Amino acid sequence: MKDKKDKKYTMETHLIYGRAFTEKWDYNHHVVPPISSSTTFRLDSVERGAKGFSEFGNTCFLPDGEKPIYIYDRLGEPNKEILEENLALAEMGETAVTFATGMGAISAIFGVLTQSGDEIICHKTLYGCTFSLLNNWYPRYNIGVKKIDMTNLENLKNSITDKTRVVYFESPSNPNLEIIDITAVTNFVKEVNSKRDEKSQIKVAVDNTFATPFCQRPISLGVDFVIHSLTKNIGGFGTDMGGVIICPKKYRDVFMLYRKDFGAVLGSKSAWTIVVYGLTSLPLRLQKEIKSAGKVAEFLSNHPAISYVNYPGLPSFKFHELAKKQMIDYEGNFAPGNMLYFGIKGKDPEEGKANGKKIMDFIAENSYTITLAVSLGHIRTLVEHPGSMTHSMIPAEEQLRDGIDPAGIRMSVGLENPDDIITDLSEALSIIG
Ligand SMILES: *Cc1c(COP(=O)(O)O)cnc(C)c1O
Numbered sequence: 001m002k003d004k005k006d007k008k009y010t011m012e013t014h015l016i017y018g019r020a021f022t023e024k025w026d027y028n029h030h031v032v033p034p035i036s037s038s039t040t041f042r043l044d045s046v047e048r049g050a051k052g053f054s055e056f057g058n059t060c061f062l063p064d065g066e067k068p069i070y071i072y073d074r075l076g077e078p079n080k081e082i083l084e085e086n087l088a089l090a091e092m093g094e095t096a097v098t099f100a101t102g103m104g105a106i107s108a109i110f111g112v113l114t115q116s117g118d119e120i121i122c123h124k125t126l127y128g129c130t131f132s133l134l135n136n137w138y139p140r141y142n143i144g145v146k147k148i149d150m151t152n153l154e155n156l157k158n159s160i161t162d163k164t165r166v167v168y169f170e171s172p173s174n175p176n177l178e179i180i181d182i183t184a185v186t187n188f189v190k191e192v193n194s195k196r197d198e199k200s201q202i203k204v205a206v207d208n209t210f211a212t213p214f215c216q217r218p219i220s221l222g223v224d225f226v227i228h229s230l231t232k233n234i235g236g237f238g239t240d241m242g243g244v245i246i247c248p249k250k251y252r253d254v255f256m257l258y259r260k261d262f263g264a265v266l267g268s269k270s271a272w273t274i275v276v277y278g279l280t281s282l283p284l285r286l287q288k289e290i291k292s293a294g295k296v297a298e299f300l301s302n303h304p305a306i307s308y309v310n311y312p313g314l315p316s317f318k319f320h321e322l323a324k325k326q327m328i329d330y331e332g333n334f335a336p337g338n339m340l341y342f343g344i345k346g347k348d349p350e351e352g353k354a355n356g357k358k359i360m361d362f363i364a365e366n367s368y369t370i371t372l373a374v375s376l377g378h379i380r381t382l383v384e385h386p387g388s389m390t391h392s393m394i395p396a397e398e399q400l401r402d403g404i405d406p407a408g409i410r411m412s413v414g415l416e417n418p419d420d421i422i423t424d425l426s427e428a429l430s431i432i433g
Helices: 002-008 011-017 046-055 078-091 102-113 128-141 153-159 182-193 249-262 268-301 320-326 349-366 396-401 418-429
Strands: 095-099 119-123 144-148 164-170 203-207 225-229 243-247 306-310 339-344 370-372 381-384 408-412
Touching: 078 095, 078 243, 078 268, 095 102, 095 249, 102 128, 102 164, 102 203, 102 225, 102 243, 102 249, 119 128, 128 144, 144 153, 153 182, 164 182, 182 203, 182 320, 243 249, 268 306, 268 339, 268 418, 339 349, 349 370, 349 381, 349 408, 349 418, 370 418
Parallel strands: 119 144, 119 164, 164 203, 203 225, 370 381
Antiparallel strands: 095 243, 225 243, 306 339, 339 408, 381 408
């Protein structure tokens, strides 16, 4: 058969087909999975194609271990699914659905869980684009958004109405590391839900990007949905964007359907780098970065140019005791993460902001181990000035009210030797008298 084919067709055509359809490409024998990069998949027969389409969106009815029928990358392909299995494992959840970016995942959460007339309650301090999504887009679809201070459970109790469908927050929050008592929120919502029918249940969704699954697993604290920007700590090396929702199995199909139709699909090559490099090195990176962040926090908290340091591992931090309860690594150790937020002194917020800007510019020009850049959870230490950068779309008076200090600096500690980070920081801080 093969020989006959070889003669029947020209080399021009063989160069397109080659030996692609042999049994040779057997994933089970790869120590590292190959990069799967195929937008479309052979269906063998119309029947198998029809089966594939009927199974898409109905995978919850398939027996475990059933081989998927891949059709088209936007519906699903192997690299994403290997990553999804491992992410579900890392968060100790049932299943996971990946997206092109963290924002792709966050918009899918609200898109799936709400409809016109519903209401979302969220913590007042949020990642800037999440804030923008909720402020600029959902009101257009007649979906209400209430921003409250969720560090006080009473505020949540007073805000819930019959229309509430989603309670959403980050803990620690971006950028200032406020910590919300996850168990207290989920216990309260459970109590409310016990008096509601299936249709009007409230779901709790947590953006766990700052903590990472290494430091905190919200599903084990009663949360329904966990979101990550894979661009950050999980990807880890700053080479690829991605997002994920970890959720109960019964939600997998609806998120896959949403992803297929809205199109924020994670590229297979990005899925590959996250599964091969990012997730595998996450515990090792975080262990080192937690130690370094502790040292940097200690240095900053004793520095005369610094007004305060928010770091979950610092005993003087307002939320330290709560952090000790819920930020726990896989072995049960306290795992306060690699993110810091600190204030630069000034006689008023304006001077603090100006000093912050001066220090940022000094770092950008002179520091070897600290890079002025947005993003976080990178092997390199990154700093940014939220008041004038990531959170600049939030008006100044709202910034202050929401705890975003104009003089606040956000730092993501990387893998450098912490003494070198402190050397650079010390030099930069010395420029303001
Ligand atoms: C970066 C970030 C996001 C958005 O992720 P992208 O991958 O940039 O879309 C969402 N939440 C938090 C907390 C983030 O830091």
